[in-house]
Amino acid sequence: xxxxxxxxxxxxxxxxxxxxxxxxxxxxxxxxxxxxxxxxxxxxxxxxxxxxxxxxxxxxxxxxxxxxxxxxxxxxxxxxxxxxxxxxxxxxxxxxxxxxxxxxxxxxxxxxxxxxxxxxxxxxxxxxxxxxxxxxxxxxxxxxxxxxxxxxxxxxxxxxxxxxxxxxxxxxxxxxxxxxxxxxxxxxxxxxxxxxxxxxxxxxxxxxxxxxxxxxxxxxxxxxxxxxxxxxxxxxxxxxxxxxxxxxxxxxxxxxxxxxxxxxxxxxxxxxxxxxxxxxxxxxxxxxxxxxxxxxxxxxxxxxxxxxxxxxxxxxxxxxxxxxxxxxxxx
Numbered sequence: 099x100x101x102x103x104x105x106x107x108x109x110x111x112x113x114x115x116x117x118x119x120x121x122x123x124x125x126x127x128x129x130x131x132x133x134x135x136x137x138x139x140x141x142x143x144x145x146x147x148x149x150x151x152x153x154x155x156x157x158x159x160x161x162x163x164x165x166x167x168x169x170x171x172x173x174x175x176x177x178x179x180x181x182x183x184x185x186x187x188x189x190x191x192x193x194x195x196x197x198x199x200x201x202x203x204x205x206x207x208x209x210x211x212x213x214x215x216x217x218x219x220x221x222x223x224x225x226x227x228x229x230x231x232x233x234x235x236x237x238x239x240x241x242x243x244x245x246x247x248x249x250x251x252x253x254x255x256x257x258x259x260x261x262x263x264x265x266x267x268x269x270x271x272x273x274x275x276x277x278x279x280x281x282x283x284x285x286x287x288x289x290x291x292x293x294x295x296x297x298x299x300x301x302x303x304x305x306x307x308x309x310x311x312x313x314x315x316x317x318x319x320x321x322x323x324x325x326x327x328x329x330x331x332x333x334x335x336x337x338x339x340x341x342x343x344x345x346x347x348x349x350x351x352x353x354x355x356x357x358x359x360x361x362x363x364x365x366x367x368x369x370x371x372x373x374x375x376x377x378x379x380x381x382x383x384x385x386x387x388x389x390x391x392x393x394x395x396x397x398x399x400x401x402x403x404x405x406x407x408x409x410x411x412x413x414x415x416x417x418x419x420x421x422x423x424x425x426x427x428x429x
Contacts, residue, residue, distance in 0.1 A: 099125070099126045099135070099176075099198055100123055100124070100125060100126070101123070101124060101126050101137075101196060101197035101198035101199075102121055102122065102123050102124075102196070102197050102405050102406070103121070103122055103123075103124060103166040103195060103196035103197070103405070104119055104120070104121060104166065104167050104195040104196070104405060104406075104408050104409060105119065105120050105121075105122055105164055105165060105166050105167065106118065106119065106151065106161045106162065106163055106164070106165065106167060107119055107120040107163070107164075108163065109151055109152065109153060109163070110148075110151055110346075111348060112346050112347075112348050113346040113413075113416060114148065114151065114346070114409075114412070114413055114416075115413075116409055116410070116413070118151070118409075119409040121405070121406055122166075124196075126198045126199060126200055127200050128177065128200070129177055129178065129179045129180075129200050130179060130200075131179050131180075132179060132180045132202055132203055132204070133178075133179055133180065133200055133201060133202050133203060134175050134176075134177065134178040134179070134180060134183045134189075134200070134201065134202075134203050134206060135175070135176045135177040135178070135198065135199075135200050136173040136174065136175055136176065136189060136191070136193075136198060136199055136200075136201065136206070137173055137174055137176050137197065137198045137428075137429060138171045138172070138173040138193075138194065138196065138197055138198060138199070138428045138429070139172055139173055139174055139188075139216065139217075139427070139428055139429045140171065140172045140173075140216065140217040140220060140425055140426070140427055140428065141169060141170065141171040141172075141194030141195060141220075141405075141408065141425070141426045141428060142169050142170035142171065142194060142220040142221070142224070142225075142423070142424070142425060142426075143169065143408060143411045143412040143415060143424050143425075143426065144169065144170070144225070144226070144254075144415075144424075145340060145342050145345065145415050145416075146158075146340070147161075147167070147169060147412065148345040148346065148416075149345065157371050157373075166195055166196050167194075167195035168192050168193060168194065168195060169192065169194035169195055170190070170191075170192060170194055170220045170224060170225060171190070171191050171192070171193055171194030171195075171220070172188060172189070172190050172209065172216045172217060172219055172220060173188070173189055173191065173198075173199075174186060174187070174188055174189075175187040175188075175189060176198070178203065179203075180202075180203035180204075182203050182204075182208075183203050183206065183208065187208055188208070188209040188216050189206040189207060189208055189209065190206070190207045190208075190209060190219055190220075190224075191205065191206050191207070194408075194426075195405070195408055196405065197405050197428055197429075210383075212387065213391075214387070214390065217399065217423075217425055217427075218397070220423065220425060221254055221397060221399065221422070221423035221425070222254075222258060222386065222390070222395070222397040222423070223383065223386055223387070225372055226254035226255045226258065226423060227254075227258050227382070227386055228372055228375060228376075228378070228379060228382050229255050229339060229372040230255045230256075230258035230259040230262060230315075231258070231262060231378070231382045231385070231386065232370070232372065232374075232375035232378050232382070233255075233259070233315060233337045233339050233370055233372075234246075234259050234262055234263060234313070234315060234337060235262070235266075236375060236378070237335060237337045237368050237370060238313040238315060238335050238337045239313075239335060240263055240266050240268045240312070240313050241266075241267075241268075241312075242266060242267030242268065243267060243268070243269075244268050244269070244312035244313060245268065245269045245270075245271065245307050245309060245310065245311050245312050245313070245331075246259075246260075246263040246268045246269070246270050246271070246311075246312065246313040246314075246315065247270075247271045247272070247273075247303065247307060247311045247313070247314050247315070247326055247329075248260050248263070248270065248271075248272050248273075248314075248315040248317070249272075249273045249294075249314075249315070249316055249317050249318035249322040249326075250273065250274075250317035250318050250340075250342065251272025251273055251274055251279075251283055251288065251291065252272070252274045252276075252279035252280075252282060252283055252398075252421050252422065253317060253420070253422070254397075254420075254422055254423040254424070255317060255339060255340075256272065256315070256317050257283065257286070257397065257398070257422055258395070258397070259315045260272050260283060260286065260288050261286055261287070261389075261394070261395050261396070262389075262395070263313070264286075264287050264288070265389060265394055265395070268312075268313070269289050269290075269307075269309075270287075270288045270289050270290075271288075271289065271290045271291075271292070271303060271306045271307045271311075272288050272290075272291050272292075273291070273292050273293075273294045273299070273303070273318070273322060274291055274292075274293055274294070275293065275294060275295050275418040276293070276295075276418065277293060278421070279291075279421055280292075280293055282398060282421060286396060289306075290306035290307070291306075292306055294318075294321075294322070299321055299322070299325050300324075300325045300328060300329075303325050303326075303329060304329055307329060309331075310329055310330065310331040310334075311326055311329045311330050311331060311334055312330075312331050312334050312335070313334065313335050313336075313337065314326035314330065314334065314335075314336045314337065315337045315339060316336060316337060316338050316339055316340070316341065317339055317340045317341075317342060318340075318341060318342055318343050319340070319341025319342070319343050319344050319351075320341065320343040320344060320351065321343075322343070323336075323341075323354050324354045324355060324356055327354055327356045327357065327359045327360070327365070328356055328359070330359060330363050330365055331363070332363050332364055333363070333364050333365070333366070334363060334365050334366070335365075335366045335367075335368075336365055336366065336367040336368070337368065337370070338367060338368060338369035338370070339369075339370070342415075342416070345416070346416060397422050397423065398421045398422030398423070399422050399423050399424075399425055400414075400419070400420040400421055400422060400423070400424050400425070401425050401426070401427050402414075402424075402425070402426045402427070403426070403427050404426070404427075404428070405426065405428055407426060408426045411424055411425075411426050412424075
């Protein structure tokens with residue numbers, strides 16, 4: 099079988115550009131013993147992938163020049179030489195950015211029987227959903243009546259954080275970069291939404307959270323983090339999930355000017371990587387599917403089509419062009 103894949107052509111300096119990627123066509127081998135041939139149906143693009151484009155030591159190895167990129171994908175088994183999989187089975191892998199591949203069956207996760215569409219396992223029921231669930235509940239530990247502020251509230255992670263916080267009885271304030279995103283979050287029950295592109299972020303969040311902030315879920319960093327520190331209540335919890343405003347910086351950004359509040363307000367600030375919470379996956383899927391079935395948790399998808407458009411989909415993450423989960427439909 100012939101299939102196309104997306105490779106890293108060069109390492110981006112600053113914001114990635116189309117010329118940093120290239121499309122190649124390869125021959126996908128037939129599966130040997132214990133392996134399966136999979137045709138990808140959906141693939142995910144995620145902000146953390148920007149960090150893998152740097153050639154530096156991190157919690158996950160960097161992408162290599164001239165090799166296919168990697169990322170979450172859902173595909174269908176075409177041919178199997180392992181009794182655990184049969185043609186037609188839907189499987190999840192980290193072998194996105196390609197139309198098809200052959201891999202050991204043990205490295206593939208068969209999707210559970212579910213009413214949810216398969217691509218939901220790349221979003222609300224996948225890595226972004228678990229990121230939101232574990233970060234908010236394990237680190238943020240929200241209590242009913244508290245105020246939760248989430249930056250990047252209309253993204254794949256932020257929108258789930260906002261809804262779980264509402265389910266837990268909190269007042270939720272979210273930031274977005276477009277009015278249509280604000281309207282979508284309000285339709286989900288978010289109490290107040292501020293558009294950071296309108297300027298005056300501190301005053302806007304202060305008006306939206308007159309009693310201060312008890313939990314801050316950080317997806318943006320930069321000015322958002324300073325605002326949260328300014329408005330934090332004593333013993334607030336800061337969940338440091340991401341800082342997309344700084345991912346493309348060519349020089350280190352200045353630290354928050356008001357970090358001293360961490361001391362005086364006894365703030366707990368903790369960063370995390372979702373793989374640290376894989377042990378929660380069973381409970382996560384149980385809770386999330388329950389909330390979805392009850393109509394208490396909804397999601398949005400932004401979909402590009404074709405593997406050749408995967409780089410463009412990735413670049414759109416940094417201009418805020420997505421609402422909810424950014425996906426590429428491959429078949």
